[in-house]
Structure formats: structure tokens, C-alpha cells
Amino acid sequence: MASPAETYDAIVLGAGGAGLMCAAVAGQRGRRILVIDHADQAGKKILISGGGRCNFTNIHTAPDRYLSANPHFAKSALGRYTPQDFLGLVERHGIAWHEKTLGQLFCDQSARQIVAMLLAECEAGGVAIRLGHAIAAVTHADGRYCVTHGDRTATAPALVIATGGPSIPKIGATALAYDLARQFGLKVVEPRPALVPLTLGGEELLFRSLSGVSTEVIARHGKTAFREAALLTHRGLSGPAILQISSYWRHGDAIALDLLPDQPQGWLTEAKRGRPRATLTQCLRGHLPDRLADALAERLALPGDLGNIPDRKLQDAERRLSAWPFTPNGTEGFAKAEVTIGGISTAGLSSQTMEARHLPGLYAIGEAVDVTGWLGGYNFQWAWASGWVAAQYL
Structure with missing residues (x-):
């Protein structure tokens, strides 16, 4: 015989950062x-973030x-729960924590400390946490949400969707948030991988070597630019600058890399x-890793001494570089995306409360929602802020 339904004030689906x-x-x-x-461990994405040290926020959050x-949707939550609040x-x-480049804050020791902190805060609030429980069904009737999980059923007047997006499926990520959103009449902005390495084919795979x-x-896409490291891989391009620009990239678009961001205009003719x-190869080796300098010089095809190369050809090489x-x-x-772009449409949610406009008691927070931050702790800050805001109204 099925056990009777347990009653709560709110049921939170997802034991990640936001939940x-x-x-x-x-x-x-x-x-x-x-x-x-459904995962057997809370905060799995937190545990693998920041190389295991969790880049838990960014002091430049805006x-x-x-x-x-x-x-404009994120403004209210980010303004009401700030990086300083979480740091407190x-x-x-x-x-113990430290600041790395570009306002990124990391644990000195381990991301496990952040998960332990959140679990301790839950314990202080008497929160019941059930891990390893697959969600079988979610229904809504007579002003109450009913969640069947394993052989148990729980009901509450409020339900919080905090199950994240489909990025990194190997740690259990799924598209459950979108299924639930659609079930309850919320629209979904097409999800796609973000903060993800880009792949190259054809001619451009010459860089595979x-x-x-x-x-x-400096990686550029349209008017957007990020200055950080780029990494050449056997499949294409990665590294922080590429992960950042990937969130803006759409299939068919080109991106441009300024490979010598510290060199002023006219530096090659000055070198001449x-x-x-000196040769172009020698000149480039003074500013770039040798293998990259050699490959670029070969592509630019300007052999011989700089003194014998016309200025206009050097200027053209500069422009290309x-x-x-x-x-x-x-x-x-x-599989390799750190986060998902897109998700539950903000058009159906209140930016003040994170509650669905048309269905009282239904909330969506964190990565499940169509709000995606830059690399460097911004997505965790959105998780903390959106979670904190929704909690004020449960």
C-alpha cells in the first residue's frame, strides 16, 4: 500500500547551488x-567547478x-543578493578564500567546503533532503503540487524548479526543468551549450598540429570582446577567451582573434x-609561443628579411594578426559546456519573486532559467541570488 503523502510548505526540485x-x-x-x-550527492556541479576549488562568485557582478x-530580468535579484552577501x-x-584575476573568488582549499556550508545552512533550517530519488511525476491540483519520487509522495502549495540545464550530462544533468516548464505552461528559450570549446574543420584544422x-x-564576435588566454586543441579552440565568446557565437558566425593584443599599430614596420x-618568424617568436609563431609566419608567406618586405605587406600582415x-x-x-544558454523563458516569470506569473506557487531559479553569466563565478552568483529571492516568497 502506498504511504500517505507528506506535506510541506514548499518542494525544491534539485540539490544544486540554487536549490x-x-x-x-x-x-x-x-x-x-x-x-x-535524483543524484546521489548534493552540489555535484559545485564540486567539479573551478578545478575543484569552486569559483563561487565574482566581485564585478553586474x-x-x-x-x-x-x-533586464536579472537586475532585481542580483541587486538584492550581492557577491558581498554571499562572501559574508x-x-x-x-x-578561506582568495581572489584570482578579473574579480574571481575561489576557495583556498576545496569546493566541498561550499557544499558543506550549504548543507549546514539547510540543516539549520530543518530542511529535508532526499538524494538518489528519481522524480517520477509532478502534478498540480487544488492549489497544491504533488511530487512522486521513488515510492514516496510529497505535496506543497509551492514548487521550485532548480534542476539546472543539460550541460555536463555525465554528472546527471538533464532537461527535466524544461519538461516541467512546458507541462505547466511556461515557454522555453531554445537551450544551447555555453562556455564551451569551439570546433574547427577543413582548412582551419591545420592548427591541429x-x-x-x-x-x-582578444577574442571578438561582433561588438563583444574578451581578453584572456586561448588554447589550441586537437578539435579546435578552447581556453577562457574562447569559452567566453562561445556564449555569443551562433552557427555560421566567424570569430576573430587578436593574436598580439599588446602590439601597437605599426609595430612590424618599426621592427623592420x-x-x-630579422625574419618575420623571428619577430613573431619574440611575442608568441615558437610553434604558433612558426605556423603563422608560414601562413602569412612573407619569407626573407623584414628589410626586403614592402611596408604595405607588413601592414597587411599586422591587420591579419x-x-x-x-x-x-x-x-x-x-558534454563539455560549463553552462546552458537559454532555458525557461523569463517572460513568464516575475523578476521580483522568480514566481510564474500565471500559476501561483510555481518558481524557477538558477541555470534552469534563461539567464546565463560570463565565465568566472557569475553563474554561481545568479544561483545564489535567484535562490535567495525565491526563498523570500515561499
């Missing part, structure tokens, strides 16, 4: 909260560092005046 944050805050507000996740069909929580738990070479570049007997074009043929997909 745990939401549950902990609501629990400490006196609400009876149940968290359900709405313009997020992509969404509605660029981290410090109260005695977790340079797999493992990394150099600082100062070192007329400052905007070397690549047209990726794809990405490495959700």
Missing part, C-alpha cells in the same frame, strides 16, 4: 522545505555580464626599421 540556497533561506524563515534530487532574451556567508563558515599551445588573445635583417578569422563548425556540445 540548496533557496531551501536553506526558506527553511530558516520557518518554512517546512523538502529538497529532492547585469550586463549576463545573457538573456530579457537583459562564506566567511561566517570560516572558509599546435594542440596544447596557449597564448593571450630596427632589425631589418590583429583579427585572425576562424569560422567554427560547431561546439563540443553539452
Whole structure:
């Protein structure tokens, strides 16, 4: 005989960053909260983030560092729960941290400390957490949501979708959030991989022989540009600059890399005046990894001494090096994507509460929603902020 349904004030689907944050805050507000996740471990994405040290926020968080069909949607949540608020929580738990480049904050020791902190906060709020429970069915009737998981059933007047997106399926990521959204009448913006390596084919695979070479570049797509390292791989392009630009890239688009971002205009003709007997290869080797310098010089096809090369040809080479074009043929997909772009449409949600406009008690937070941050702790900050906001209204 089936056991009777357990009753709660809210059920949170997903024990990731957003779900745990939401549950902990609501629990400490006196609400009876149940968290359900099919994974056998809480916070799996947190554990593998930042090389195992969790890049848990970014001090430069601002709405313009997020992509969404509605660029204004994230403003309210990000303004009400800030990186300083989360940092305060981290410090109260005695977790040592450090700032890396570009405002990124990491744990000194381990990402496990962030998961342990969130679980401790949930415990302080009396939150019930069920791991390893596949969600079999979710229904809504008479103002209550009913969730069947394993051989148990739970009901509540509020349901929070915090199951993330499909990026990194090997840790259990699924598209459940989108199925639930559609079931309850919310639209979904087409999900695609973001913060993901780009793949190259055809002529551009000549760079495959340079797999493992990394150099600082400015990666550009339209008016968007990021200055960080790019890494050449056996499949194409990776590294922080490429992951960043991948969120803006669409199939068929070209991207351009400034391979010498520190060189002023006219530097090659200056080099010709100062070192007329140097070759282009020697000149490039002074600024780039040798293998990359050699490959680029070969492509530019300007043999001999600089002194014998016309200025206009050197200027043309400079232009090419400052905007070397690549047209990726794809990405490495959700398997390698750090996050998902797209997701539950913000058009159906309140930016003040994260609640569905047409269906009281239904909330969506974190990566499940069409809000995607830059690389470097921005997506965790959205998880904390959106989770905290929803918890105020459960």
C-alpha cells in the first residue's frame, strides 16, 4: 500500500547551488522545505567547478555580464543578493578564500567546503533532503503540487524548479526543468551549450598540429570582446577567451582573434626599421609561443628579411594578426559546456519573486532559467541570488 503523502510548505526540485540556497533561506524563515534530487550527492556541479576549488562568485557582478532574451530580468535579484552577501556567508563558515584575476573568488582549499556550508545552512533550517530519488511525476491540483519520487509522495502549495540545464550530462544533468516548464505552461528559450570549446574543420584544422599551445588573445564576435588566454586543441579552440565568446557565437558566425593584443599599430614596420635583417618568424617568436609563431609566419608567406618586405605587406600582415578569422563548425556540445544558454523563458516569470506569473506557487531559479553569466563565478552568483529571492516568497 502506498504511504500517505507528506506535506510541506514548499518542494525544491534539485540539490544544486540554487536549490540548496533557496531551501536553506526558506527553511530558516520557518518554512517546512523538502529538497529532492535524483543524484546521489548534493552540489555535484559545485564540486567539479573551478578545478575543484569552486569559483563561487565574482566581485564585478553586474547585469550586463549576463545573457538573456530579457537583459533586464536579472537586475532585481542580483541587486538584492550581492557577491558581498554571499562572501559574508562564506566567511561566517570560516572558509578561506582568495581572489584570482578579473574579480574571481575561489576557495583556498576545496569546493566541498561550499557544499558543506550549504548543507549546514539547510540543516539549520530543518530542511529535508532526499538524494538518489528519481522524480517520477509532478502534478498540480487544488492549489497544491504533488511530487512522486521513488515510492514516496510529497505535496506543497509551492514548487521550485532548480534542476539546472543539460550541460555536463555525465554528472546527471538533464532537461527535466524544461519538461516541467512546458507541462505547466511556461515557454522555453531554445537551450544551447555555453562556455564551451569551439570546433574547427577543413582548412582551419591545420592548427591541429599546435594542440596544447596557449597564448593571450582578444577574442571578438561582433561588438563583444574578451581578453584572456586561448588554447589550441586537437578539435579546435578552447581556453577562457574562447569559452567566453562561445556564449555569443551562433552557427555560421566567424570569430576573430587578436593574436598580439599588446602590439601597437605599426609595430612590424618599426621592427623592420630596427632589425631589418630579422625574419618575420623571428619577430613573431619574440611575442608568441615558437610553434604558433612558426605556423603563422608560414601562413602569412612573407619569407626573407623584414628589410626586403614592402611596408604595405607588413601592414597587411599586422591587420591579419590583429583579427585572425576562424569560422567554427560547431561546439563540443553539452558534454563539455560549463553552462546552458537559454532555458525557461523569463517572460513568464516575475523578476521580483522568480514566481510564474500565471500559476501561483510555481518558481524557477538558477541555470534552469534563461539567464546565463560570463565565465568566472557569475553563474554561481545568479544561483545564489535567484535562490535567495525565491526563498523570500515561499
